[in-house]
Amino acid sequence: MPRQHMLWGFSEQRWRQLQHQMRVKEERIVELETENAILHLKLAECQERTKRRSREARLCALLRMRQCHQKLQRDVKEFRQSFLVLLQSYQDDFRSCLSDVMAAVQRTQLSLEALQACQSEATHLQQRLQELESRYYLEQQRRRALHNSLVELKGNIRVHCRIRPFLSFDNKLDGSASQNCPTPGEVVHAADDETVLVRCALPGRPTTDKTYSFERVYGPAASQAVVFEDLRPLLISLLDGYNVCIMAYGQTGSGKSYTMLGPHSEDDPTLLSGAREDLGIIPRAAEELFRLISENPSRSPKVDVSIVEIYNNNVFDLLAKDNSTVMSGTKFQMVSTQEGRSEVPRLTCRAVTSAVEFVGLIHRGVKLRVQHPTLVHKNSSRSHLMVTATLTTASSLGSTAPQSSGASPQKKAGAGNWWITPPPASSPHAVPVDSADPPGQALARLQLVDLAGSECAAVSGVTGSALKETSFINRSLAALADVLGALSEHRDHIPYRNSKLTHLLQDSIGGDAKLLMILCVSPGQKHMAETLRGLTFGARARQAERRAPRRRPPSPQMQKPGVGLAGSRAPS
Numbered sequence: 001m002p003r004q005h006m007l008w009g010f011s012e013q014r015w016r017q018l019q020h021q022m023r024v025k026e027e028r029i030v031e032l033e034t035e036n037a038i039l040h041l042k043l044a045e046c047q048e049r050t051k052r053r054s055r056e057a058r059l060c061a062l063l064r065m066r067q068c069h070q071k072l073q074r075d076v077k078e079f080r081q082s083f084l085v086l087l088q089s090y091q092d093d094f095r096s097c098l099s100d101v102m103a104a105v106q107r108t109q110l111s112l113e114a115l116q117a118c119q120s121e122a123t124h125l126q127q128r129l130q131e132l133e134s135r136y137y138l139e140q141q142r143r144r145a146l147h148n149s150l151v152e153l154k155g156n157i158r159v160h161c162r163i164r165p166f167l168s169f170d171n172k173l174d175g176s177a178s179q180n181c182p183t184p185g186e187v188v189h190a191a192d193d194e195t196v197l198v199r200c201a202l203p204g205r206p207t208t209d210k211t212y213s214f215e216r217v218y219g220p221a222a223s224q225a226v227v228f229e230d231l232r233p234l235l236i237s238l239l240d241g242y243n244v245c246i247m248a249y250g251q252t253g254s255g256k257s258y259t260m261l262g263p264h265s266e267d268d269p270t271l272l273s274g275a276r277e278d279l280g281i282i283p284r285a286a287e288e289l290f291r292l293i294s295e296n297p298s299r300s301p302k303v304d305v306s307i308v309e310i311y312n313n314n315v316f317d318l319l320a321k322d323n324s325t326v327m328s329g330t331k332f333q334m335v336s337t338q339e340g341r342s343e344v345p346r347l348t349c350r351a352v353t354s355a356v357e358f359v360g361l362i363h364r365g366v367k368l369r370v371q372h373p374t375l376v377h378k379n380s381s382r383s384h385l386m387v388t389a390t391l392t393t394a395s396s397l398g399s400t401a402p403q404s405s406g407a408s409p410q411k412k413a414g415a416g417n418w419w420i421t422p423p424p425a426s427s428p429h430a431v432p433v434d435s436a437d438p439p440g441q442a443l444a445r446l447q448l449v450d451l452a453g454s455e456c457a458a459v460s461g462v463t464g465s466a467l468k469e470t471s472f473i474n475r476s477l478a479a480l481a482d483v484l485g486a487l488s489e490h491r492d493h494i495p496y497r498n499s500k501l502t503h504l505l506q507d508s509i510g511g512d513a514k515l516l517m518i519l520c521v522s523p524g525q526k527h528m529a530e531t532l533r534g535l536t537f538g539a540r541a542r543q544a545e546r547r548a549p550r551r552r553p554p555s556p557q558m559q560k561p562g563v564g565l566a567g568s569r570a571p572s
């Protein structure tokens with residue numbers, strides 16, 4: 001071939017160079033075309049893969065949706081099933097509650113019927129109770145009437161005699177032991193429950209027996225409880241509105257303080273001591289009084305206590321005294337009211353609400369009482385001790401009696417029954433209050449007296465001021481004997497004012513009140529003269545007038561603070 005390059009004017013070299021370049025370019029084109037084809041192939045692959053993936057993704061999504069849907073369907077099914085179970089249980093519960101409610105309603109109906117039956121029963125019982133209350137009230141009235149008749153039959157002045165045991169100091173005094181007596185020197189005996197036997201054996205003379213009768217005679221073995229038991233009914237009379245006085249009378253050393261208060265303490269003779277069974281009448285009466293009061297709380301009266309001693313015919317207020325003024329306390333004058341009552345103005349009077357308070361006051365008063373040793377015994381009381389409890393009912397029966405029914409409390413079935421429980425409102429026996437009976441004035445007084453001992457100066461061996469005391473004691477006891485003598489002889493004038501003692505006891509001795517005298521006697525030979533005097537005195541006291549008791553109209557002055565035995569109110 002002609003040389004082309006020559007044709008085109010290129011040098012051979014140049015020509016070869018261009019050819020080479022052209023071959024390189026063609027090779028490069030082939031490479032690129034190959035590459036291009038590969039890329040096309042890859043592109044196609046990628047597209048294919050992308051399509052496949054998107055198809056797969058769609059399929060997956062569809063699959064997931066389907067699964068979700070299936071799960072949802074399952075959940076709904078489960079939910080429905082549990083809902084049905086729950087519903088079933090609710091229905092069961094509801095049915096059971098309903099049956100419970102039905103049962104409860106039935107029970108309530110039954111209870112209602114039972115309640116109605118109970119109500120009618122209660123109404124019936126209430127009517128029965130009212131009937132019983134009416135009967136109780138009537139029986140109570142009858143009981144009181146019978147009780148008071150009994151007390152009247154026994155006499156408004158009664159004498160019990162207590163013979164104390166033969167004690168060591170009786171021996172000291174008594175050298176002349178009698179051969180005829182069971183215990184040497186013991187000459188006074190309780191022949192039976194009502195007779196005292198005194199064996200009088202004088203040297204050179206035949207023995208003679210003297211007997212004395214009393215409502216009750218206690219031998220040396222009689223306990224304090226037995227002595228108290230016989231006078232317990234008097235406290236019922238007190239609450240029935242009668243003045244009551246219990247006093248111990250007897251020669252010195254005969255056991256009056258023991259009987260009224262109890263034994264003295266060994267260490268301090270002014271102190272009371274001893275076990276409960278040794279308690280004397282005064283603390284026992286305090287207990288019994290509050291026991292009786294507690295039996296009828298709706299009628300609780302107010303109880304005011306005063307304690308006085310009458311020493312050398314002067315009245316001393318033991319509740320106003322203190323240790324520093326012992327023996328020099330204020331003397332009190334006595335007055336007689338228009339109604340004839342004896343009263344001590346400005347006397348301390350303490351309200352007590354329990355037996356404990358009452359006994360506490362007694363202990364305090366007794367500690368301040370005048371005592372001196374005598375030849376007979378070392379704790380001889382040189383004064384008369386008088387404990388007075390005044391019972392007042394607050395604005396009286398009218399205030400607590402049923403107002404609406406117009407029924408009024410009972411006034412009197414017999415005498416002095418202000419204490420009687422008012423009848424129930426429905427009682428057909430309700431009686432209108434006597435307009436003459438002022439409200440809140442119902443009073444009764446309990447006087448508990450431990451007298452000083454009657455004594456023979458030769459026996460007690462007292463001299464000086466003690467002899468003067470003895471003289472006053474004996475004079476006041478003689479005045480008491482005169483009063484009892486005047487009463488027994490039904491004299492017009494009863495000499496109450498001859499001594500402070502009888503003046504103070506004026507309301508308690510006579511037809512109005514109930515007096516129990518406990519005649520204490522020593523059993524020893526040495527005291528025989530005084531014992532016989534005491535026994536004669538007691539026998540004479542028994543003959544004092546027996547008049548149906550009547551309730552004394554209360555003195556208006558007794559209502560006023562600061563006047564009378566219920567006098568000045570001291571803070572308790």
Ligand SMILES: Nc1ncnc2c1ncn2[C@@H]1O[C@H](COP(=O)(O)OP(=O)(O)OP(=O)(O)O)[C@@H](O)[C@H]1O
Nearest residue numbers: 164165252253254255256257258263380381452453
């Ligand atoms: N029943 C009795 N049982 C035991 N001891 C008694 C009894 N009675 C009295 N006594 C004792 O006899 C003594 C004298 O008694 P009490 O002090 O009571 O006599 P009194 O009559 O009050 O004397 P006074 O009038 O001199 O005060 C006391 O030691 C007392 O304890």
